[in-house]
Amino acid sequence: MTCDFHVLAAPGVRNLQPYQPGKPESELRREYGLSDIVKLASNENPLGPSPRAVTAIQSVLGDLARYPDGNGFELKTALSAKLGLSMAMLTLGNGSNDVLELIARAFLTAEHEAVFSEHAFAVYPLVTQAIGATARIAKAYSPNHAMPCGHDPAALLALVSERTRVVFIANPNNPTGTWLTTAELQGLLEAIPPAVIVVVDEAYFEYVEPETDCPNALRWLDRFPNLVVTRTFSKAYGLAGLRVGYAVSHPAIADLLNRVRQPFNVNSLALVAAAAALEDVSHLEQGRAVNRAGMRQVQDACRQWGLNWLPSAGNFLCVDMGRSGREVFVELLKRGVIVRPVDNYGLPQHLRISIGSAAENARLIEAMQDVLRG
Numbered sequence: 001m002t003c004d005f006h007v008l009a010a011p012g013v014r015n016l017q018p019y020q021p022g023k024p025e026s027e028l029r030r031e032y033g034l035s036d037i038v039k040l041a042s043n044e045n046p047l048g049p050s051p052r053a054v055t056a057i058q059s060v061l062g063d064l065a066r067y068p069d070g071n072g073f074e075l076k077t078a079l080s081a082k083l084g085l086s087m088a089m090l091t092l093g094n095g096s097n098d099v100l101e102l103i104a105r106a107f108l109t110a111e112h113e114a115v116f117s118e119h120a121f122a123v124y125p126l127v128t129q130a131i132g133a134t135a136r137i138a139k140a141y142s143p144n145h146a147m148p149c150g151h152d153p154a155a156l157l158a159l160v161s162e163r164t165r166v167v168f169i170a171n172p173n174n175p176t177g178t179w180l181t182t183a184e185l186q187g188l189l190e191a192i193p194p195a196v197i198v199v200v201d202e203a204y205f206e207y208v209e210p211e212t213d214c215p216n217a218l219r220w221l222d223r224f225p226n227l228v229v230t231r232t233f234s235k236a237y238g239l240a241g242l243r244v245g246y247a248v249s250h251p252a253i254a255d256l257l258n259r260v261r262q263p264f265n266v267n268s269l270a271l272v273a274a275a276a277a278l279e280d281v282s283h284l285e286q287g288r289a290v291n292r293a294g295m296r297q298v299q300d301a302c303r304q305w306g307l308n309w310l311p312s313a314g315n316f317l318c319v320d321m322g323r324s325g326r327e328v329f330v331e332l333l334k335r336g337v338i339v340r341p342v343d344n345y346g347l348p349q350h351l352r353i354s355i356g357s358a359a360e361n362a363r364l365i366e367a368m369q370d371v372l373r374g
């Protein structure tokens with residue numbers, strides 16, 4: 001007889017729902033026998049990584065028998081030069097997801113609480129629960145607010161108590177695309193007690209347009225030592241498959257995060273690719289231009305269909321389908337287009353569409369046109 005392992009599991013793990021990733025292209029190919037598939041489901045960069053990153057990877061292929069540099073010295077040097085801050089403030093992660101987990105492990109216990117918003121990135125509840133800590137979920141702004149479904153700073157603040165150790169803020173947020181303005185985020189940082197870690201997850205920072213009032217939170221690191229800013233190479237840098245991200249924080253926080261970090265959490269290919277990608281400013285700019293044009297292309301189509309979308313500062317659009325988002329998702333799958341239902345985020349009528357290349361967006365628009373007509 002097998003043992004009841006469920007009972008043996010740590011309390012936080014017992015009721016954990018696994019993260020639901022975007023459907024991989026290979027899976028759709030297997031299930032539906034389709035060949036021409038467009039995946040706009042995981043906010044990946046349609047241009048892929050910088051060619052310099054690929055060359056850098058090729059240059060280290062002969063060294064795969066060696067462990068990576070556990071301190072990530074060269075990548076940290078490059079990041080520290082780029083961001084203009086000390087290496088002691090950096091923590092590297094196997095994706096920024098890893099960094100979010102390090103933060104939970106370093107600061108949360110079963111006695112503590114993490115605060116975040118409704119519709120916020122799904123990894124916050126996951127890392128909180130896995131530790132056995134309690135999640136306190138703030139109501140988001142209403143769908144009629146100027147920032148519909150966005151984080152509400154007053155609601156977040158109202159949940160901060162003696163038991164709060166971490167506040168998670170995604171800016172801009174995934175899957176909504178919404179953001180806290182400079183004044184909102186600064187006000188929140190001023191109001192949250194200094195003994196509460198405030199994580200500002202800037203996974204889409206590189207996509208934020210200059211005219212959008214979505215702040216670069218690094219500017220507040222000197223003023224608020226309890227601030228941790230996380231970023232990633234998975235989105236604008238096009239390196240999602242390699243898994244590399246980082247946190248920027250006060251050195252004392254970085255020291256703690258580095259204590260709970262696996263010694264070799266970032267692999268050697270990711271380390272060199274990320275450092276090379278940082279140098280290729282023009283590739284990043286090209287990706288932003290593709291995203292700008294794609295946003296217009298998809299928004300124009302939505303306008304013609306009479307569909308509303310949430311404001312987005314990222315490389316994706318959360319569109320209100322006015323009916324079950326999951327049903328439309330399935331209809332699009334049959335037509336070889338993968339997008340993301342967001343019912344698990346409390347948005348049953350929305351679909352999150354990643355902005356792709358012009359051709360990929362055109363495929364989406366054509367398939368959607370077909371679904372909406374049907």
Ligand SMILES: *Cc1c(COP(=O)(O)O)cnc(C)c1O
Nearest residue numbers: 095096097121174203232234245
């Ligand atoms: C994609 C994403 C991340 C994590 O990406 P990694 O690939 O783990 O670096 C973190 N936060 C948000 C809001 C995201 O959308």
